[in-house]
Amino acid sequence: MNVNIIISDLLEGEDRPEILQQKQKHLLTFLNHPEIEKIHCLILHQSEENDWLFEADVLEKIADFIQQRPEDVTVFYGDYEGMYLGSSVSVSLRKNCHTDVTGVEKWEEGWKIKKRIFSAHMDGYFSLKKGEVVILSPMASFSTENENRIPSIDRTDRTLTKQGKNQTKQIERRKKENRSNLSSAEIVLIGGKGLKTRENFQKLVCLAEKMGVEWGCSRAVALSGWAPYERVVGISGETLHGETCVTFGVSGAAPLVAGLEGIQKLIAVNTDKKAPIFSYADYGIEGDAIALIEELL
Amino acid sequence: MKILVYFNITSDYDYVLDKEWEEKENLDLAFVKKIYGCFDEGALETALRLKDEYKEKNIPVFLTAVTAGLRTSALMTGLYGAGFDEVIYVDTGEEKTFVQKETVPYSVLMPILKEKNPDIILTGRMSGGLDERMAAPEFAGKLGMPWLMDGVELHPGKQEGEILVLCEQDSEYILYRQKIPFVCSIGNASHGVLRMFSLKARMEAKKKKITEVAVSPESADSDVIFQTKEKKGVCQWMTGEKKELAKQLKHLIRRGQKEE
Numbered sequence: 001m002n003v004n005i006i007i008s009d010l011l012e013g014e015d016r017p018e019i020l021q022q023k024q025k026h027l028l029t030f031l032n033h034p035e036i037e038k039i040h041c042l043i044l045h046q047s048e049e050n051d052w053l054f055e056a057d058v059l060e061k062i063a064d065f066i067q068q069r070p071e072d073v074t075v076f077y078g079d080y081e082g083m084y085l086g087s088s089v090s091v092s093l094r095k096n097c098h099t100d101v102t103g104v105e106k107w108e109e110g111w112k113i114k115k116r117i118f119s120a121h122m123d124g125y126f127s128l129k130k131g132e133v134v135i136l137s138p139m140a141s142f143s144t145e146n147e148n149r150i151p152s153i154d155r156t157d158r159t160l161t162k163q164g165k166n167q168t169k170q171i172e173r174r175k176k177e178n179r180s181n182l183s184s185a186e187i188v189l190i191g192g193k194g195l196k197t198r199e200n201f202q203k204l205v206c207l208a209e210k211m212g213v214e215w216g217c218s219r220a221v222a223l224s225g226w227a228p229y230e231r232v233v234g235i236s237g238e239t240l241h242g243e244t245c246v247t248f249g250v251s252g253a254a255p256l257v258a259g260l261e262g263i264q265k266l267i268a269v270n271t272d273k274k275a276p277i278f279s280y281a282d283y284g285i286e287g288d289a290i291a292l293i294e295e296l297l
Numbered sequence: 298m299k300i301l302v303y304f305n306i307t308s309d310y311d312y313v314l315d316k317e318w319e320e321k322e323n324l325d326l327a328f329v330k331k332i333y334g335c336f337d338e339g340a341l342e343t344a345l346r347l348k349d350e351y352k353e354k355n356i357p358v359f360l361t362a363v364t365a366g367l368r369t370s371a372l373m374t375g376l377y378g379a380g381f382d383e384v385i386y387v388d389t390g391e392e393k394t395f396v397q398k399e400t401v402p403y404s405v406l407m408p409i410l411k412e413k414n415p416d417i418i419l420t421g422r423m424s425g426g427l428d429e430r431m432a433a434p435e436f437a438g439k440l441g442m443p444w445l446m447d448g449v450e451l452h453p454g455k456q457e458g459e460i461l462v463l464c465e466q467d468s469e470y471i472l473y474r475q476k477i478p479f480v481c482s483i484g485n486a487s488h489g490v491l492r493m494f495s496l497k498a499r500m501e502a503k504k505k506k507i508t509e510v511a512v513s514p515e516s517a518d519s520d521v522i523f524q525t526k527e528k529k530g531v532c533q534w535m536t537g538e539k540k541e542l543a544k545q546l547k548h549l550i551r552r553g554q555k556e557e
Contacts, residue, residue, distance in 0.1 A: 011466060074321075080466040084446050087431055091438030099430045117427045117521070118399065119335075121310045121318055124427065125522040136535065167443055167479070172472040187550055211550070219335075222485075229465075229485040236335075236485060244550055253311045254526065267533075267549055276315065283549060284532040285542055295543040 001036050001110060004074040008044040010052035010081050010160075015045050023077045028153070030136060031075065035106055040069060041155045051170040052160055053081055061158045062089045063295055071130040073111075078136040082232055090133040098126060100137040120235050120258040139239045139258065176230045182238040185214035187245075188263075190233055191226075191289075192218040192256075194249020194270060200290050201226040204248055216240075218256050234259035248289035252277025298351060298358045298477075301415035302344045302381075303432060304337035305401055305424050306367040312343065321523040326399065331369040336421030339486030344419050345380050346488060347451045347460075354453060363409055365389055366401035370507075378494040378502035385409060385508045396427070396521065403432045405512045407439055416477040422447055422484045427521065433482035439478070445473060447484030463487075 005027045009019045020043060031039065042065045046052055062085060066074050076086035076101065090097035102123075103114035111128040115137070128134065189211075191204040201221060208215035216233040217226065233240060234256035236290060241262035248269050250256065257280055260266060268281035269289045278284045287294065304513050308329040315480060333341065341362065348358040362376045376384050389405055403424070410418065418440075424432045437444035437505035450463040454474055462473045465484050475481075494502075 011471075065307045080446070083430070087434040088438070088444075091431075091434050097429070097431055098478070100428065112522075117426070119310050119423075121313065121526070122525060125524065127520050162529075167476040167488070168445065169474045170471055171474050175469045213550070223489050232485070246546065246550060251311075257526075257538055265549070267546065269546075278532045279315070281532045283535055285535045285546070287539075287542065291539055292543060292546070295539050296547065 002040070002069065002072045003010075003031055003036055003039040004040045004042065004066055004069060004072050005031070006042050006044070006074065006082075006085065008052075008081060008205070010044065010046065010058065012065050018133045023079075023082075027075060027077055027136070030140060031104070033104065033106065037152070039153045039194075041066075041153055043155065043157050045157060045159045047159050047161055047266070053084060054168040055160065055162060057074030057160050057162070058085065059089055059092060059159065063093055065156065065158075066093060066095075074133045075130060076133070076232070078138050078140070083135055085132055086135040095131055095133050096129065097133040097135065098128065099135045100139075101134050102137050102140045104128065104134065116235065116258060120254040139235075139261070178266070181240060182214050182231070182233065185215040185240070186242040188216055188233075188240055188242060189213060190216045190218070190245060190250055191221060192247065192249045193220045193224070194251065194289055195221075195293075196249070196290065197227045198224070200293070203290070203293050204295060207296055209287050210297065217255065218250055218253070247277055247281075248293060250277050251275045252280065298356060298417075299361070299413065299415040300344050300358060300417045300419065301361045301363060301410065301413055302337075302340050303363050303403070303418065303420040303424060303436070304341055305334040305421070306331050306364060306372055307334050307399060308332075308367070315525070318525050321525070322396065331367060331372060333372060333491065334421050334424055335489075336423050336483055336486070338421070338491050339489035340419040340421045340424075340483035341360050341376065341379070341381075342488045342491050343448070343451055343483055343486050344417075345492060347417075347453070348380060350453050354425075356453075359383070361385065361413055361415065363387065363406060364401075365403075365405060367399070368477065373507050374502045374505060375491075375494075376502075377498070377505045378498040379492055380494075383508060384505075385510060388509055388511045390511070390513070393407060400427050403435060406436075407509060408512070410440060414553060415457075417481040418442075418478075419448075419451075419483055420480075422482040424482075430482070433480050437480040442474070442478050442480050444480040444482070445475060446482050448481040449483070449485055450487045451481070518537075 007023050020268045043082045076082040085261045098113045103116050110126040113128045119126040120173050134297045154157045189208045191201050195201045217231045219232050222232045235258045245263040246267045267283040268277040269285045273286045306324040309332045351358045360381045361383045362381045363385045373384050397472045420432045433444050445462050448462050449465050452461045454461050458477050460475050462475050
């Protein structure tokens, strides 16, 4: 199989070579399969500071690149702009698009992509056909088994030019105030709705601060207004890759557990011994999470 | 101003036991509580809040909600109580398989979208079939509209026909000024839960009819092969008094070695 990969960093308004390099490395490691013969890589650069995502020139350059080899599979890195560009270009070229892909595998009957379906309660394998578009999930993990194998790469650089036709104008940007280092934190405490009240959740935050570790929450907690969305762990939030995670009053709904798959040691505290979280935990405490937090404080 | 929200009704998967998921394609979710798709609920509430803001400016807004696939009368008529002006159900006929029941071929909605000719189309980021996140780009591409991804808030702009759309990106929020018409997928909406409404509004909503449109879908069969998620292994239980448990827990957190 031959593959096109598209790499860009359009949101920051200036070329950041280290980010482009990181994305390329991630894609190449993910595609490190002995039966992937040739990789054609398109790297997009900005010509001036601008908001490039909605410029028609971006999609045109990507479409031209794909059309040179219409039977090759095209892979995008699944961050915000990769998702936006990949899905947009697949619609404009009328190609089938697989989003949030966590794996690409060769089966006897052909290539398959793997992705989480039904809110991460199941994995689904879908046939990957010639010419289709794949957008990797940022949660995708990959084998480093063949790390030293370098597939043949043909690199193309294109500089974008502003056309100014788009109807979307950026007027303000602000960094996420509560942005944490959840994804890279070594130790994380997570609270769920089992903590019952905002006050109890605040105790968990105090405990994390006292211990000098990061804290996160389930989506249900954020929906209740106890914590900002930036702290949500799972498919609609952050993916953890650290050493230890302790969950307090988290039942273990699949969308949250999907964000814990990179954790090396999971400790769960819940009153319900049958809670799904214990199926994924290394250590379990059947007990009152609130009382334990108070004891730890 | 015409705003259309495409939403899905799904089974609440969190209430499905692990052993039920092992049924895979034969899974029967008829008994499971039905809910709005989680991001779709945010899209519905975002549209209602935009309508409220236009109401303060004395600008009329007609809100349409469209769904297909699973149908639950209470969830559909409830939208009238919340403030929607029209609720449409697109009937694709009898769904046979588990996947067909739980997913929606959103291509069937195109005739409705064209007929309604909305200024803004909102939909939850995951809506559509099998968590594809492709409904918004598909609608935009087929209708020739621009689209924005992962909106969290929409507000009226200063000029007529302009909307301020706050989008959540990887590390920041970006506020865009967007001319209508456009499509926007809603992600972690600032108001992600549909508003409560009075019993009176609920009773009145029940009297209103859902507009039904029958269509013949393209083949929705998928070659998907299901696999239940792998469990990590055996959980090692920690027991003892509260103080002892706290001590053990602190020890585990601090030591950091997996095999103690």
